[in-house]
Amino acid sequence: MTSSATSPSAPPEWGTRLLAIVTRSHTRALALLAALALLAFVPGIASLQPFDRDEPRFAQASKQMLESGDFIDIRFQDEGRHKKPVGIYWLQTTIVSAAEHLGVDNARAQIGLYRLPSLFGAIAVVLATYWAGLVILAGNGSEMARRGAFLAGAFMAASILLGVEARLAKTDAVLTATCVVAMAVLARAYLDRDRPLSPWLIGVFWVAVGLSVLVKGPLLPLFAGLTILVLAIRDRSIRWLGVLRPWWGLLIVAIMVLPWFIAIWIKTGGAFFEESVGKDMLAKARSGQEKHWGPPGAYLLAFFGTFWPAAILTAIGVPAFWRERRVAWVAFCLAWVVPAWLLFEALPTKLPHYVLPLYPAIAILTAWALLNGDIHRNRPLARIATILIPLVPAAIAVGLSVFAYTEDGVLLYPAIPVFLLAVGIAVWSWLSFLKDKVVSSAFLGVAASIVLSVSVFGIAHTLIPSLRLSPRLADAAAALDCAEPRLATTRYREPSLIFLTRTDLVLTNGEGAADFLAAGPCRMAFVEAADGAEFQARAAALGVTPALVTRVRGFNINGGRRLDIGVYRNMPAAQGQ
Incomplete structure (x- = not known):
């Protein structure tokens, strides 16, 4: 179905004209997508405090x-952190080294x-979503493929969930990148099965897997x-998989991964696999691990926030x-999304980033439906549902402002104009959607997301001291002007504090903190109020x-x-008597 705004008799909306301009060449499209991604992801990358608890655990392990010089x-x-393989730690240590x-000062403590x-x-x-879109939409004509691929990439740049993961020193953004690359090659193998894959593409697929x-x-x-299983059932054949040279590919993967897996087996006596498979992976399948339980349907509900603004x-x-x-x-994209989504909905442990590798396929489907005229104001509930486009940034702006005033008594004056601009x-x-200018609406939604990113991550968070407990404690610890300062903490034991201070931070209680301060010179203890009397x-x-050096409230x-x-710090001997 074609909406009135896209009918041949109607002049093209400005969004359609802009889309035609930016997709005249792949170079131009990729350059603009890279610029959008940088604008969306860079604000706050260095200034945001480490987000407990997973991010500083990864960073501290790196x-x-x-x-230690031990990279195995x-x-x-x-304690052994035997949950995920070593890849992300090697990437992080390479960059920090x-x-x-x-000559970067104190590089090992710079979370950015x-x-x-x-x-x-x-x-x-x-960028890989753009490439995947070109491959998957190729049968719709080159113009649709280029424009749909660009919109899909822009939707990913605007996605709140990808924007969050871009700022966290974890695995999920890198994992998603490898997934999109591999699935693009898999799509090429499936959709163009009569044409052999180049050795370069085969290598790209298996290196991405490794x-x-x-x-x-x-x-x-x-x-x-x-995806392969669903397509095999659909077509009653998997002969097309032969173009990927599975035996050679598995050899490539084995060469990439086996050296470390063998080394960690020897190093830990098999404890890594017992912990990562037996106590981490299987535990998540049996119950809601680490208080992350959620009912079936939780990912679907969260989708409207995590994939905003394109989710609407x-x-x-x-339909x-x-x-x-x-x-x-379309069958390929649905096979990419639906079975994995249902599996994650069935698992009791729910974390939003688990389904992030499925979002590029959703972005491609959405971009195609929009350009095909299947997304318009006359769809059932469309006029009501699209109110979420302005409501999400408005809710974020109001929520952060109320929190800042309630916790710190501050008004986010520098952020307010940018919040208002995003809203x-x-x-x-x-309003553009209600006028059936759907491509223009999509562009404006992407722009709103980027401005919201600047307001939240680039400005607002720096104005809320209550959220920066660990950095403020680390600043206090920096006042210990001696060669080998020693630190201890009582109930506040967040990994961010360990990362920002010292690996040998002592975790203790009220009595232990007093004993710690009395045991030697140049020591400081962080004592939560509940442990004060003890x-x-x-x-x-x-x-x-x-x-008492200071009190940090947050x-x-x-x-x-x-x-x-x-x-608290211990008094010099002459003053303590």
């Missing part, structure tokens, strides 16, 4: 590799450096395997996807008088608690 085992303080050699693999991975996702296994284990093989367009386009489900390229562009996007009683019993997102932490 930091310890640099400290993965450790967090004295390079920064040290270039550890985030660079994720930033590069997220940019690669946007990298993904080193970064996050078997997830890409799972996504690709489910996706929902409107679902078109279903109508064309027998078309080969204003989003309102313009919504700490002071023990200090009095020891005959020492710890000096909000710990993990657990949702307000904290009041006293920062």
